[in-house]
Amino acid sequence: MLRVSYLFRGSDEDREPYVRDKFAPMLRELPDVRRVDMWRVTEVAVGEVRARFIVDAWFDDEHAMHAAFASAEGRKVAREIIAVEGKGMEMIAAESLE
Numbered sequence: 001m002l003r004v005s006y007l008f009r010g011s012d013e014d015r016e017p018y019v020r021d022k023f024a025p026m027l028r029e030l031p032d033v034r035r036v037d038m039w040r041v042t043e044v045a046v047g048e049v050r051a052r053f054i055v056d057a058w059f060d061d062e063h064a065m066h067a068a069f070a071s072a073e074g075r076k077v078a079r080e081i082i083a084v085e086g087k088g089m090e091m092i093a094a095e096s097l098e
Helices: 012-028 062-070 072-083
Strands: 002-008 035-040 053-059 089-095
């Protein structure tokens, strides 16, 4: 499985409605997305927490992820990321080694 994580900084009041009502539903529309999880970061054991919310989109593999983001729905997500650049969103991709 491959996970693409979007990390959001900012206050709960600013970000939660956006993440819950707009961004996560856009990811759920991607072709071949297996699931989308939304997390509120409440505590960290070490270091400074910058993220307040994390949204994970899961795919079977890298090929499925690339196909999803090349689709019309994926281009919509890309436009949204560009539109909010510098407003507290970061993205990482990680592949499960299980």
